[in-house]
Amino acid sequence: MAAGIDDISIYIPRLYIDAADFAEARGLDPVKLQKGLGVSQMAIVDANQDPAILAANACLKIMQKNKLSPEDIGRLYVSTESSFDESKAMNSFVIGMLEQVYGQGAFEHCGGVETKFACVSGSYALYDNTNWIRAGEAEGKHALVVVSDIAKYDMGSSGEMTQGAGAVVMLLNDNPRLLAFDPKVTSTSIKDEYDFYRPFGKETPIVHGQYSNMLYMIQVRKALEAYKKKVISTKLINIEQGETILDHMDYINMHLPYSNMGKKALAYLVRHEWRQLPRWKKVLQEIGMDEPIPKDPRGTIESVLGDEEFMAKDHEFTKLFTKTPEYQEVYESKLASSLIASSMIGNLYTASLYLGFRSSLEFEYQKGIQLEGKRIGFGSYGSGSSAMVFSGVIQPEFEEIVKNMNLEAEIGERRRLTWEEYEELHENKLSPEESMLKSKKEFSLVDVKTETESRGERR
Ligand code: HMG
Numbered sequence: 001m002a003a004g005i006d007d008i009s010i011y012i013p014r015l016y017i018d019a020a021d022f023a024e025a026r027g028l029d030p031v032k033l034q035k036g037l038g039v040s041q042m043a044i045v046d047a048n049q050d051p052a053i054l055a056a057n058a059c060l061k062i063m064q065k066n067k068l069s070p071e072d073i074g075r076l077y078v079s080t081e082s083s084f085d086e087s088k089a090m091n092s093f094v095i096g097m098l099e100q101v102y103g104q105g106a107f108e109h110c111g112g113v114e115t116k117f118a119c120v121s122g123s124y125a126l127y128d129n130t131n132w133i134r135a136g137e138a139e140g141k142h143a144l145v146v147v148s149d150i151a152k153y154d155m156g157s158s159g160e161m162t163q164g165a166g167a168v169v170m171l172l173n174d175n176p177r178l179l180a181f182d183p184k185v186t187s188t189s190i191k192d193e194y195d196f197y198r199p200f201g202k203e204t205p206i207v208h209g210q211y212s213n214m215l216y217m218i219q220v221r222k223a224l225e226a227y228k229k230k231v232i233s234t235k236l237i238n239i240e241q242g243e244t245i246l247d248h249m250d251y252i253n254m255h256l257p258y259s260n261m262g263k264k265a266l267a268y269l270v271r272h273e274w275r276q277l278p279r280w281k282k283v284l285q286e287i288g289m290d291e292p293i294p295k296d297p298r299g300t301i302e303s304v305l306g307d308e309e310f311m312a313k314d315h316e317f318t319k320l321f322t323k324t325p326e327y328q329e330v331y332e333s334k335l336a337s338s339l340i341a342s343s344m345i346g347n348l349y350t351a352s353l354y355l356g357f358r359s360s361l362e363f364e365y366q367k368g369i370q371l372e373g374k375r376i377g378f379g380s381y382g383s384g385s386s387a388m389v390f391s392g393v394i395q396p397e398f399e400e401i402v403k404n405m406n407l408e409a410e411i412g413e414r415r416r417l418t419w420e421e422y423e424e425l426h427e428n429k430l431s432p433e434e435s436m437l438k439s440k441k442e443f444s445l446v447d448v449k450t451e452t453e454s455r456g457e458r459r
Contacts, residue, residue, distance in 0.1 A: 003133040004176035004392055005126075006142070007066060007401050008358050011058035012166040012345055012411045013049055015436055016041045017422045022161060025419045033161055038259030038339060042163045042346035044417060045150055046437055047430035048444040051082040052093035053458060054167035055148035056443045059098060062144070062169050070098070070106035074141030075129055079115045079122035079350045081198070082150045089114035094146070097443045097458050118196065119255055120382025122147035122350040126170065127390070130181050133174050143172040149349035151257075154204045155426060162258045164346020168354040177397035178361075179376065184234050186390040187226035189219045191302075196383035212383055213261065214311050217268040217318075218302050219387035220254075220379045224269060225301075227389040244273035249377035249391065251360055252334045256352040259339035265379065266335050267322045279326065287320040337363035341407055353380050361398075362405040372396050 019040050023030035033039045045054070055078055062068075078090040091114055095107045115121040122145065129143040148167035153159030195212035198205040228245045231237040237248045246252065246269065254262040274280045275291060284290065304310045321327055341359035348355055357376070364371060371394045380388040415437065417425070424430055432445045447457040 001134050001136070001174055002176060002180040002395075003130045003174050004172065004180040004395070005170045005178045006173045006176040007062060007171040007178060008168065008354065009058050009062040009065065010166060010168050010351075010355065010358060010410055011054050011061060013043045013045045013054070014412050014414045015044045015046055015417055015421075015425070016345075016414055017044055017163075017417050017419075019161075021416070021419060021422075026156070026161075028161070036260065037161060038263070038343045039161060039346060040343045041414075042161075043165045044163070044422060044425055045165045046435045046444075047425060048432040048435035048439065048446070049165075050084065050445055051080050051148045051150055051167070052078075052084075052090050052097070053443050053445055054150075054165065055080070055090065055146045055169070056094045056097040056458070058146055058148070058167040058169040059094060059144060060101060060443070062171055063098075066171065068142065068171075070102045070110065072142055073107065073110050073144055074138050075132060075143040076107070076110050076112040077115060077125040077129060077143070077145045078112070079125045079145065079147045080149055081116060081118050081121070081349050082148070083114060083116065086200075090148070093458065100459065117386055118382030118384050119149075119257070119349045119352060120380045120386050120388055122354065123378070123380035123388045123390070126172070126181075127186055127388070129172050133172060134183070138174065140174075145170045145172060147348075147350035147354055149351055151347035151349050152204055152426070153207070155423075157204075157207070158209050159205070159207050162347050164348050164352075166345060166348045166351055166355065168348070168351040168358065170354065177395055178401050179392040179398075180395055181390060181392040182231075182236055182375075185227055185230040185236055186388065187223050187230055188386060188388050189222035189226065190386040191219065193383070193385040195385060210311065210315075211305070213264070214305060214314070215383075215385055216255070216257075216261070216381045216387075217265050218305065219385050220265060220381055220389065221269055221272060222301055223387040223389040224379070227391075242277060244270075244277065246270060246273050246330070246334075246377070248375060249334065250374035251338070251364070252377045252379065253338050253353055253356045253360060254335070254379040255381040256339065256342040256356050257347045257349075259342040262335055262339055262342070262356065263322060263331060264318060266331065267318050267327055269379070270327060270330055271318065271321045283321065283324050283326050286324050286326075287317075289317060289320060291317070337367075344407070345411075350382075353378060358405070359407065361402050362407060365399075365402045365405070371398055371402065 019033040338356035338360035
């Protein structure tokens, strides 16, 4: 049975901090943000928004667009790492808001949980809900998987230039117009790590930036190795001599904590895939380097982790590789269009990968490319750490959804924050009624209560 993504909607806060303003205030070269990280603007939540608000607004949009009623929705999952309650799931806040529109008890028989594993949890939620459909449990109903986050780092930290916020919701069913997931090939890797984590009560994460970059690439590569074995054993893809698995993916969407991370991570995967191929020799000559050999005699993929010197060498190697015409071609044809939205909006943690997917659909379609039948590979990563690699194929009715995609229109009119406004919002100095923008026909936070039965009121 086919199962996959039928439609996708986004909700992005309309306030943003511009990379040029950020660089000026922090005394940085703006080129570091714009070219080094690929960050042009970062979406910032208003004083009357939180991750549940973003999620509910995205859900309302997709339900109204598809004329769905609550009885059509069998499951509503929320994946987030910006949770604000240790036991009450974010779904319940979202359903509470949706029931203000659809009526009390309207979602009574809709199941779902909040899932957490840093940025990868949305991919686990998609996988579980796809299998709920494949198992025949859905009885013709749809699942909503909403990924919603506020990526917020300490003032003055290196992570502060990779912030962002937003929600993406995906409607899943057994007759998807957009993308059907490939069965029996989804692959994972997992390891207890502390590259990025947020202890209880802390609003911002503790981050080991360069270590997290390397770990991301290693974990995704391990998941890709497992994926390769599965596509071969299930005969989903026949990899001929001289080819790699990446040749069979027309597009590749990577987790995007900042847009250049996608470029870097894909380069890392491609160069390791190419090491067995004749074309690799030519690339090596071009960049005048030998492939670094892991120091660890076990030669495991992760043996470079923690070895500063080796990590720097490996990084330099990947960087040189990104400049070769061979990689440029892969980058331009398979990845570049997925990065456009990320550079305009920033990191969305769980939602970053899916904003990238949405971005590639819109901008590839605009080029006039026929997308039907194209295979999309996904490289999902969550700190702490786990990666997931999976794939899907664009369906014949994709155009019904993609032809109306317009990122700028969907975000709405944006407002550029001054540095002082940004600081006030970052330090939570404003109450909901002091929000910078007034909400119209959307959910917003009207009140926040602490240490009472209810954390806040949302309308
Ligand atoms: P940094 O260490 O200050 O930056 O912070 P850098 O020195 O690595 O510079 C960044 C890039 O800009 C480099 O390019 C520089 O060369 C370049 P690269 O070598 O990588 O190609 N650069 C310049 N380019 C032009 N002109 C200049 C200039 N200066 C430098 N003047 C870091 C970067 C990502 C470490 C930091 O922002 C950070 O800690 N971010 C948060 C952690 C993060 O995003 N990690 C990513 C991997 S882990 C992940 O994705 C999971 C996550 O989403 C969380 C989750 O799963 O929940 C974060």
